[in-house]
Amino acid sequence: MRFIRPAVALVLALVLGAPPGPARAHTQPVSYGDIRGGDTFVVEGKGRCTVAFTVRRGTTGGFLTAGRCGESGDIALTGYGGTPIGVFQASSYPGDDYAWVSLDPGWTPRGTVVALGAERAVRGSAPAAVGASVCQASPVAGWHCGTVQQRNATVSYPDGTVTGLVRTSVCAEPGTWGAPFLSGDQAQGITSGGTDNCATGGSTFFQPVAEALSAYGLTLVTS
Known part of the structure; x- marks a missing residue:
């Protein structure tokens, strides 16, 4: 079973166990x-x-x-x-x-990434260089690709400033906070924000995944 995706209903399965005797009925979740x-x-x-x-x-x-x-x-x-x-x-x-x-x-x-039904494996988290191809898996608009334009960018949002971001030429769409960026099968980052939209163009910024893994002592799940 898969976690809920846009336009796809989540299915929950429960197996009810009912051994003989009124006092021994129980529910076994799967x-x-x-x-x-x-x-x-x-x-x-x-x-x-x-x-x-x-x-x-x-x-x-x-x-x-x-x-x-x-x-x-x-x-x-x-x-x-x-x-x-x-x-x-x-x-x-x-x-x-x-x-x-x-x-x-x-x-x-x-250890995979999915967007509108298309799924890709995640094999590691080697950072992509400036000029390298990157793709965002958007639950709103599917896969959108571009290149890394700048590392260590600073962005001032209305509610605060974020440093150490990566700027890309990938177009932005509303509703994609947290969406993953990949370069090939390598995890790159977490969508932070962007400018304009995919009809007019623009840029999207992501938080490098390596920083988040290090900050919390986490290990990436890979395929």
Whole structure:
């Protein structure tokens, strides 16, 4: 089973165990589904965001997303009023723009990235050089590609300034906070913001994934 994607319903499976005897009935849950980069989730009162990449800290599975998506203790859900996925363990915004969410039991982190049904493997996190090709997996607009234009960029948003970002020629669309950037099969970053849109062009900025992994002592889940 897969985690919810745009226009695709999430299927939850429960197996009911009912041994003989009225006092021994019990419910046995099975897996809720897979979590992949590019899947969407909701934080009540804060809006919809995107899973960037799946991670582990020891035996605990989780995922990275944008820092503005939630704060420590916030609950990530499959949708408004939906099933809980996990809990924000730490978040940094502004200054940085990354956060990590630990998954609840029953959710499985997968080392892939998906956008509108097209799925790609994640094999590592080697950073791409300026001029290299990068692609964003947008849950809104699918795959959009361009090149790395600048590293260590600083962006001033209305609610704060973020440093150490990477500027790309990939066009931006609303609703993509946290969306993953790949270069080939290498994880690059977490979408932070952008200018204009895909009809007029523009730029998108991402937070390098290596910084977030290092900050929280996380390991990238790969295929």
